[in-house]
Ligand code: FAD
C-alpha cells in the first residue's frame with residue numbers, strides 16, 4: 216500500500232458533521248481524508264462541498280425566510296412614516312434573490328475547501344464505498360483508487376423522499392428549490408414537517424400563491440399547541456392549508472404546469488394545476504453506495520439509519536456514524552458538528568467526553584417563528600404526569616407590531632417546570648419574532664438546570680419579546696386567561 220493513501224481517519228461525507236470531525240481530527244495531529252460526493256437530484260441539480268446545511272438546507276432557507284421578512288417590513292413601513300409610493304405592491308424578483316443566495320453558498324463552498332487545505336486534510340470530490348472495514352474505494356468522475364484508514368467516520372446525511380405515486384418525479388424537493396432558474400410560481404407544498412412549513416411560509420411571503428397539504432398534524436413531535444399556532448398564523452396570512460389531504464397523482468398539464476389530484480378529508484378526489492409541486496414529506500439515508508456489508512455495519516431495518524452506541528460507534532468497532540444518518544439523533548447541524556468534534560477528540564486527543572443529546576434547542580423558521588428547548592407539553596405530561604408538572608403560559612404582543620397593527624393573536628410563550636423542589640424547568644417554547652435569537656440564551660440556562668424561581672427572578676430586558684418568558688406567572692392549572700392585557 217502507498218503510504219500516502221494510508222490514513223488515521225477517513226471521513227465519508229463532507230457536510231456539517233464530516234467537516235467538523237475531519238478538521239478537529241487534523242487539529243489533533245491525525246492524518247485525515249474527507250470524501251464528499253453529491254448525487255444529482257432527479258432534476259439534475261447538484262452542489263459543492265459542505266453538505267445539506269450550507270447548500271440546500273439551513274442557510275438558503277434562512278436567507279429566503281429573511282427575504283420574506285423584508286417583505287413584511289416593507290408592508291409595515293408606511294405606518295412608521297416611510298413614504299413609499301402610494302401603490303404598496305412592490306414586486307419581488309426571484310432571480311435576484313436566488314442568485315444572491317447561490318453566491319453566498321458558493322463563497323462558503325470555497326471557504327470549506329480552503330479550511331481543509333490549510334489544515335492539511337486531503338479532500339476528495341469522490342464517492343466513498345467500503346471494500347473491507349479499513350479499505351475505502353474512492354470513485355470520482357475520472358478515476359477509481361483505494362485508500363486505507365484506521366478509523367472510518369460515516370456522515371453521509373439524508374436526501375428528500377419522493378412519494379410512491381404516479382408522476383411523483385414531476386415534483387421537486389428542497390434539494391432543487393433554492394437554485395430554481397425561475398420563480399416557482401403557483402406552488403403546492405406537500406408535508407407538515409418543518410421543511411414543508413418553512414418553504415411554504417417563505418414562498419407565500421415572497422408573494423406567491425401557495426397551497427400547503429398536511430395529511431395529519433403539523434410538526435409531529437413538536438409541542439402541538441405551538442405547532443397549531445404556527446399553522447393558524449399561516450392561515451391568517453392567507454395560506455390555503457389543505458388539511459387531511461393526501462396526494463394521489465401528478466400529471467403534466469402543458470405550459471410546464473402540473474395537475475395534482477388528491478384525496479380530500481371527505482374522501483373525494485380533488486385536483487388543481489400548479490407551476491411547482493414541492494415534496495417535503497421527510498428525508499431518508501441513502502447508504503446503498505457505501506457497500507456497508509463489506510464492513511459489517513448494521514442498520515435499523517425500519518428507517519435505514521446506522522445503529523450506533525453512546526460513542527457513535529457502529530456494529531463495526533472501527534466505523535462510526537454521526538449526524539443525520541445515525542439512529543435516534545436529532546437531525547440538526549449543530550448536533551452533527553458537536554458530535555463530530557467530540558468524536559475526533561475521543562479518537563485522537565484521549566478525551567472521554569460524550570455528546571449530550573439532552574436539551575437540544577431548535578427553531579422553526581416559519582413566518583411566525585417557533586423556538587423550543589426541552590420537552591413539549593405532551594412529552595412532559597407523559598413522562599412526569601400532570602400532577603408533577605406546572606405549565607406557565609401567556610399570549611403577548613410584540614412592541615414592533617403595535618404601530619402597523621400587525622396581528623399578535625398567535626404570539627405565545629410557555630414554560631413547563633416540575634412542581635417538586637427545586638422546580639427545574641423542563642421545557643421552554645416561544646412563538647414569535649426572532650424565536651431563534653430568543654431561544655438560544657434560554658437553552659444555555661436550561662443546560663445549567665435553571666429552576667422556575669431562578670428564571671422568574673432574572674431581570675427582564677425591556678422592551679423585548681424575550682422578556683415575556685421571564686414574566687410568565689399564569690399557570691394552566693389556575694385557569695386564568697393567558698391572553699395579553701394592556
Ligand atoms: P449532510 O450535511 O447532509 O452531509 C452529507 C454529505 O455527504 C453530503 O454532501 C452528501 O452528498 C455526501 N455523501 C453522501 N454519500 C456519500 C458517499 N457515499 N461518498 C461521499 N460523499 C457522500 N438544521 C439546523 O440545525 N437548522 C436549520 O435551520 C435547518 N434547516 C434545514 C432546512 C432544510 C431544507 C433541510 C433539508 C435541512 C435543514 N437542517 C437544519 C438540517 C441540517 O441540514 C442537517 O441536520 C445537517 O446538514 C446534517 O449534517 P450531516 O453531516 O449529517 O449530513
Ligand code: NA7
Nearest residue numbers: 378406407408409410430431432435436495496497498546
Ligand atoms: P418528518 O418529520 O418525518 O415529516 C414528514 C412530513 O411529511 C410529515 O408531516 C408527514 O406526515 C408527511 N408525509 C410523509 N409521507 C407523506 C406522504 N406520502 N404524503 C403526504 N405527506 C406525507 O420529516 P422531516 O425530514 O421533515 O423532519 C425530520 C426531523 O426534523 C424529524 O425527525 C423531527 O425531529 C424534526 P405524518 O406526520 O407522517 O402524517
